[in-house]
Amino acid sequence: MPRWTPPGQDDVVARLARLEKQIAEQSRATTQRDRMKVELYWTNPLAEGEQRITAGSWHTAPEVDTAGMYRWNVGGATYTEIPYAGRWRVRLDVGLGRRPDGQDRLVGAWLKLNDNTGTVLNADTIAYDTVFRRNPPGMYRLIVEADRVFSAGDHVSPGFWNEGTGGSRVLGIYDPVTEDPEPAPKAPTYFTAEYIGPN
Numbered sequence: 001m002p003r004w005t006p007p008g009q010d011d012v013v014a015r016l017a018r019l020e021k022q023i024a025e026q027s028r029a030t031t032q033r034d035r036m037k038v039e040l041y042w043t044n045p046l047a048e049g050e051q052r053i054t055a056g057s058w059h060t061a062p063e064v065d066t067a068g069m070y071r072w073n074v075g076g077a078t079y080t081e082i083p084y085a086g087r088w089r090v091r092l093d094v095g096l097g098r099r100p101d102g103q104d105r106l107v108g109a110w111l112k113l114n115d116n117t118g119t120v121l122n123a124d125t126i127a128y129d130t131v132f133r134r135n136p137p138g139m140y141r142l143i144v145e146a147d148r149v150f151s152a153g154d155h156v157s158p159g160f161w162n163e164g165t166g167g168s169r170v171l172g173i174y175d176p177v178t179e180d181p182e183p184a185p186k187a188p189t190y191f192t193a194e195y196i197g198p199n
Helices: 012-030
Strands: 035-039 049-051 070-074 077-081 086-097 105-113 125-133 140-150 155-162 190-197
Touching: 035 070, 086 105, 086 125, 086 155, 105 140, 125 140, 140 155
Parallel strands: none
Antiparallel strands: 035 190, 049 155, 070 077, 077 155, 086 140, 086 190, 105 125, 105 155
């Protein structure tokens, strides 16, 4: 025979079950995704062709890195190491300053998978884009993004391409010999990785 419950009151077991469900829903809603963000410290002029920015130009410590994935100047390379398998969004957001030679040129940026030092655009290149950099006005943004499933231990690293000599400047947060009216703390280049989900 079922136990009688006074009107307006729930069974304690049912209330606990509802409470557990609410806690689980809140936990899912507030779970922080693992992510990493690092800014370019030094502004760098680009030479002609494909290239890497000197690893030491990036900040030694990331602004945020919840899973310890940032690798700075390892064998001369800077990259992010994917800590566990799943869908990740890796992004290179480039601030481009004025070209010293005043010429209009194409500038590109790319992300490579498991190739921390190569500069050739090949099968290891997982994302690439270009912008036609005009002079003036001041600065441009170029965004390259790879949103895909990675394996644990994959390395993703950024690189650049520049048409012609007298290259554009990739803006960092500090420019000791700036040609702009001020350094570029409002528009630095940064490199991010964020976990999206299992697939």
